[in-house]
Amino acid sequence: MRPGPQARDRDAFLAGxxxxxxxxxxxxxxxxxxxxxxxxxxYRELPWLVLLPRTGEQVQLILRHCSSAGVAVVARGxxxxxxxxxxxxxxxxLLSLARLDRILDIDYRNRLARVQPGVRNLAVSEAxxxxxxxxxxxxxxxxxxSIGGNVAENAGGVHCLKYGLTVHNIAALKLxxxxxxxxxxxxxxxxxPGYDLLALLTGSxxxxxxxxxxxxxxxPRPQHAGLVLAAFDSVESAGDAVAAVISxxxxxxxxxxxxxxxxxAAEDFVHAGYPLDAxxxxxxxxxxxRAEVEAQVDRVRRLLADAGASEIRLAREEDERQRLWAGxxxxxxxxxxxxxDYYCMDGTIPRHHLGRVLATIDRWSHEYGLRxxxxxxxxxxxxxxxxxxDANQAGELERAEALGARILELxxxxxxxxxxxxxxxxxxxxxxxxxxxxAELRQFHAIKKAFDPDGLLNPGKAVPTLARCAEFGRMHVHxxxxxFPELERF
Amino acid sequence: MRPGPQARDRDAFLAGxxxxxxxxxxxxxxxxxxxxxxxxxxYRELPWLVLLPRTGEQVQLILRHCSSAGVAVVARGxxxxxxxxxxxxxxxxLLSLARLDRILDIDYRNRLARVQPGVRNLAVSEAxxxxxxxxxxxxxxxxxxSIGGNVAENAGGVHCLKYGLTVHNIAALKLxxxxxxxxxxxxxxxxxPGYDLLALLTGSxxxxxxxxxxxxxxxPRPQHAGLVLAAFDSVESAGDAVAAVISxxxxxxxxxxxxxxxxxAAEDFVHAGYPLDAxxxxxxxxxxxRAEVEAQVDRVRRLLADAGASEIRLAREEDERQRLWAGxxxxxxxxxxxxxDYYCMDGTIPRHHLGRVLATIDRWSHEYGLRxxxxxxxxxxxxxxxxxxDANQAGELERAEALGARILELxxxxxxxxxxxxxxxxxxxxxxxxxxxxAELRQFHAIKKAFDPDGLLNPGKAVPTLARCAEFGRMHVHxxxxxFPELERF
Numbered sequence: 001m002r003p004g005p006q007a008r009d010r011d012a013f014l015a016g017x018x019x020x021x022x023x024x025x026x027x028x029x030x031x032x033x034x035x036x037x038x039x040x041x042x043y044r045e046l047p048w049l050v051l052l053p054r055t056g057e058q059v060q061l062i063l064r065h066c067s068s069a070g071v072a073v074v075a076r077g078x079x080x081x082x083x084x085x086x087x088x089x090x091x092x093x094l095l096s097l098a099r100l101d102r103i104l105d106i107d108y109r110n111r112l113a114r115v116q117p118g119v120r121n122l123a124v125s126e127a128x129x130x131x132x133x134x135x136x137x138x139x140x141x142x143x144x145x146s147i148g149g150n151v152a153e154n155a156g157g158v159h160c161l162k163y164g165l166t167v168h169n170i171a172a173l174k175l176x177x178x179x180x181x182x183x184x185x186x187x188x189x190x191x192x193p194g195y196d197l198l199a200l201l202t203g204s205x206x207x208x209x210x211x212x213x214x215x216x217x218x219x220p221r222p223q224h225a226g227l228v229l230a231a232f233d234s235v236e237s238a239g240d241a242v243a244a245v246i247s248x249x250x251x252x253x254x255x256x257x258x259x260x261x262x263x264x265a266a267e268d269f270v271h272a273g274y275p276l277d278a279x280x281x282x283x284x285x286x287x288x289x290r291a292e293v294e295a296q297v298d299r300v301r302r303l304l305a306d307a308g309a310s311e312i313r314l315a316r317e318e319d320e321r322q323r324l325w326a327g328x329x330x331x332x333x334x335x336x337x338x339x340x341d342y343y344c345m346d347g348t349i350p351r352h353h354l355g356r357v358l359a360t361i362d363r364w365s366h367e368y369g370l371r372x373x374x375x376x377x378x379x380x381x382x383x384x385x386x387x388x389x390d391a392n393q394a395g396e397l398e399r400a401e402a403l404g405a406r407i408l409e410l411x412x413x414x415x416x417x418x419x420x421x422x423x424x425x426x427x428x429x430x431x432x433x434x435x436x437x438x439a440e441l442r443q444f445h446a447i448k449k450a451f452d453p454d455g456l457l458n459p460g461k462a463v464p465t466l467a468r469c470a471e472f473g474r475m476h477v478h479x480x481x482x483x484f485p486e487l488e489r490f
Numbered sequence: 491m492r493p494g495p496q497a498r499d500r501d502a503f504l505a506g507x508x509x510x511x512x513x514x515x516x517x518x519x520x521x522x523x524x525x526x527x528x529x530x531x532x533y534r535e536l537p538w539l540v541l542l543p544r545t546g547e548q549v550q551l552i553l554r555h556c557s558s559a560g561v562a563v564v565a566r567g568x569x570x571x572x573x574x575x576x577x578x579x580x581x582x583x584l585l586s587l588a589r590l591d592r593i594l595d596i597d598y599r600n601r602l603a604r605v606q607p608g609v610r611n612l613a614v615s616e617a618x619x620x621x622x623x624x625x626x627x628x629x630x631x632x633x634x635x636s637i638g639g640n641v642a643e644n645a646g647g648v649h650c651l652k653y654g655l656t657v658h659n660i661a662a663l664k665l666x667x668x669x670x671x672x673x674x675x676x677x678x679x680x681x682x683p684g685y686d687l688l689a690l691l692t693g694s695x696x697x698x699x700x701x702x703x704x705x706x707x708x709x710p711r712p713q714h715a716g717l718v719l720a721a722f723d724s725v726e727s728a729g730d731a732v733a734a735v736i737s738x739x740x741x742x743x744x745x746x747x748x749x750x751x752x753x754x755a756a757e758d759f760v761h762a763g764y765p766l767d768a769x770x771x772x773x774x775x776x777x778x779x780r781a782e783v784e785a786q787v788d789r790v791r792r793l794l795a796d797a798g799a800s801e802i803r804l805a806r807e808e809d810e811r812q813r814l815w816a817g818x819x820x821x822x823x824x825x826x827x828x829x830x831d832y833y834c835m836d837g838t839i840p841r842h843h844l845g846r847v848l849a850t851i852d853r854w855s856h857e858y859g860l861r862x863x864x865x866x867x868x869x870x871x872x873x874x875x876x877x878x879x880d881a882n883q884a885g886e887l888e889r890a891e892a893l894g895a896r897i898l899e900l901x902x903x904x905x906x907x908x909x910x911x912x913x914x915x916x917x918x919x920x921x922x923x924x925x926x927x928x929a930e931l932r933q934f935h936a937i938k939k940a941f942d943p944d945g946l947l948n949p950g951k952a953v954p955t956l957a958r959c960a961e962f963g964r965m966h967v968h969x970x971x972x973x974f975p976e977l978e979r980f
Binding site for chain 1: 644658689782909
């Protein structure tokens with residue numbers, strides 16, 4: 001860790017920010033306390049100083065000053081991130097973008113909206129709903145999470161299978177570099193010239209710059225949607241059904257799976273009407289014109305029946321469709337009622353490994369003595385095992401973390417990745433040493449240096465140092481190659 | 491220009507490549523001559539040395555040697571590029587990837603194919619056609635162009651409106667750095683951890699590394715397609731019709747426009763059956779299931795009629811559809827028969843400016859005394875004005891280039907870009923000074939340095955030096971701000 005500024009230097013640092021209105025500065029411990037963690041609340045750190053600018057110019061001023069003073073900066077949106085990407089530093093500035101919360105311009109002709117980073121995800125769709133448009137990425141936290149944070153994490157959601165991640169739904173960015181310089185990146189054109197900085201910055205977890213404006217793409221709301229529910233007697237057959245639907249060339253708007261523990265918890269919580277005896281449940285939604293929806297629903301039903309579904313239901317009416325989704329959407333808090341604490345994982349795997357990976361997780365769940373519920377974006381192969389534990393029981397948190405790490409290594413070993421949509425943050429930084437070879441990590445560091453030579457932006461997150469990987473002692477596993485004896489069956 | 495190796499040093503340089511089989515080395519002038527230009531044949535340079543490796547390991551060997559000898563390298567695929575991106579250097583190595591031409595693996599379950607960079611674009615679709623799959627990006631040169639070149643230029647095509655550019659249709663890359671190191675980049679997962687190097691490298695025009703393997707995504711071939719032809723009395727009304735179709739939320743598989751000169755030339759050449767009295771022609775294709783196609787065709791016809799089409803035809807049968815497309819596909823060579831030479835531009839503009847920009851180009855065409863035919867991806871707002879000239883008439887080439895540059899500046903001024911799919915190469919490097927501000931260009935150079943600190947990969951292409959921009963004397967125009975008095979009507 002760099003030797004950081006000490007508390008007694010704070011006044012000296014603030015003297016250089018005299019141009020910043022006083023109410024943009026939170027210096028007392030009481031004011032700083034609410035910023036000590038993001039959605040990954042197992043990690044906490046009281047920030048040295050919290051700054052809450054109102055304009056892009058104030059962001060430039062702050063970064064210019066941090067740069068010259070050598071003070072590190074952690075940018076924060078709504079703080080809903082699940083990998084600790086906005087965990088503060090005890091010797092750095094926590095830069096909240098919450099007050100840059102205006103929708104600047106809506107261009108209906110080109111279906112684009114220019115928004116500030118602190119605008120809530122759902123607020124964009126609400127603002128354009130009257131014109132039959134919406135902003136497609138829909139992370140579970142969309143009521144609260146902000147567009148800037150969505151860009152930093154390249155957020156997905158239930159519907160990203162068909163409509164893409166954040167990177168596919170934005171057209172341009174304004175970014176402030178650590179030197180306080182403003183870069184305008186991207187264009188609505190199909191292939192903008194120059195290096196694709198728009199994609200490079202999306203998902204860079206606050207390590208390359210601070211986003212002060214985002215131009216998002218708007219889509220026409222689908223005219224119709226049909227939701228098919230299918231129950232299965234085993235997670236394996238549900239997993240195989242997912243592969244069958246995708247292989248048939250169907251692109252569902254969403255294709256979600258819940259295992260027995262998750263669907264029971266959801267049913268207890270919101271009474272969605274799920275079949276309680278199922279080992280696994282699939283929710284498959286298709287959208288488009290009425291004719292298209294009907295044709296696709298027929299094909300999906302046939303495919304699910306062929307894949308061995310024990311029950312298939314079609315939600316034709318909007319209220320039934322909403323009720324079935326309500327269970328899925330409430331599944332995380334519902335599972336949360338089963339134990340004092342849970343740890344949400346976010347690995348991805350090739351879809352055809354779904355059944356076998358879920359069976360392995362189930363076996364490990366018994367081995368570690370911790371229940372695991374599975375609720376996830378099956379169509380994307382994006383797993384979200386929820387490991388239940390009780391932090392007040394000695395050793396349970398450590399066992400949960402060890403099981404989580406093992407699941408991530410399993411994802412890598414079958415050719416997947418350690419994160420699908422939550423980012424690396426502080427949570428999965430050690431697993432990056434397994435995901436990537438040294439040459440690739442070195443290239444990441446070279447990119448970081450091209451934006452932030454002194455390493456002041458969100459240090460310690462997302463990309464591990466080579467020294468850390470050496471200490472962690474893990475060797476890179478090339479996609480699909482095996483390292484663990486227990487994985488040899490894959 | 492860096493002081494490069496002289497011809498007399500070639501033997502010394504080759505001595506360091508003793509491990510490379512002799513038939514991989516083309517040193518005589520006669521052997522090097524075919525490589526002096528790519529598809530932009532107005533620019534020619536005899537390469538100092540041509541190397542034709544057969545394996546990725548040989549590429550590593552070559553780059554490692556170039557790096558230590560300080561010799562620059564220009565990578566080349568099939569040489570069909572239209573912006574001079576593979577123009578050789580008289581003091582550098584021309585590295586042809588043509589012999590890395592194997593399809594390594596086809597994974598039908600996950601709909602992925604691993605191919606070497608020299609594999610032709612169309613060969614991928616041909617290899618998987620028996621399984622009802624194809625590779626979506628379809629540049630006009632797809633019979634000849636290679637996947638590696640497609641990645642380097644982020645190639646598009648008629649169907650990229652619906653199916654995306656190359657970057658949206660690849661899952662992973664293997665890249666050799668200038669140091670000869672192999673990087674494995676990307677994964678089939680929805681959001682791979684780490685910086686998005688896959689997107690950064692796609693379209694980087696050979697400036698960051700040499701691609702030795704590409705994992706492409708395969709799509710199920712659409713079951714049905716319907717093609718609607720519409721004739722208009724003015725290019726403005728055709729342009730407005732394009733905006734109307736897209737605004738209505740329809741996503742055509744392709745939406746192409748031809749103006750009067752282009753459609754006449756195409757009709758003379760292939761007898762597609764186009765209405766010869768039309769000022770402009772739209773071809774709008776939709777695809778999907780039969781029900782979906784029929785529903786969309788109805789909506790498209792209504793929208794085009796409302797937009798003032800003077801004639802609307804539906805190609806229901808496959809042979810008529812193919813005939814109508816044949817005219818569009820042959821439009822470039824057809825226009826080529828109208829004059830000894832033509833210069834193909836590639837700007838993009840926001841769709842709602844289509845009509846007015848085409849009218850301005852028409853006015854300038856008279857002013858410069860050069861005919862201009864327009865054949866382009868209207869749905870993307872991606873213009874391809876073809877400026878007709880005769881290089882044997884003194885001053886015509888210069889006038890054509892001046893008119894081309896003016897058209898690109900017009901594209902920038904209305905909020906568009908200087909390239910939609912052909913890349914910057916040597917052709918549009920000066921216009922990059924107008925497209926980007928100094929801070930953005932500096933960031934591009936920092937990225938370049940993070941991959942290639944000595945600037946040995948494809949020097950002089952794609953990203954201008956700041957010195958060059960100062961000499962060129964152009965100021966950056968921020969999107970939509972005006973600089974030319976003649977553009978004030980926009």
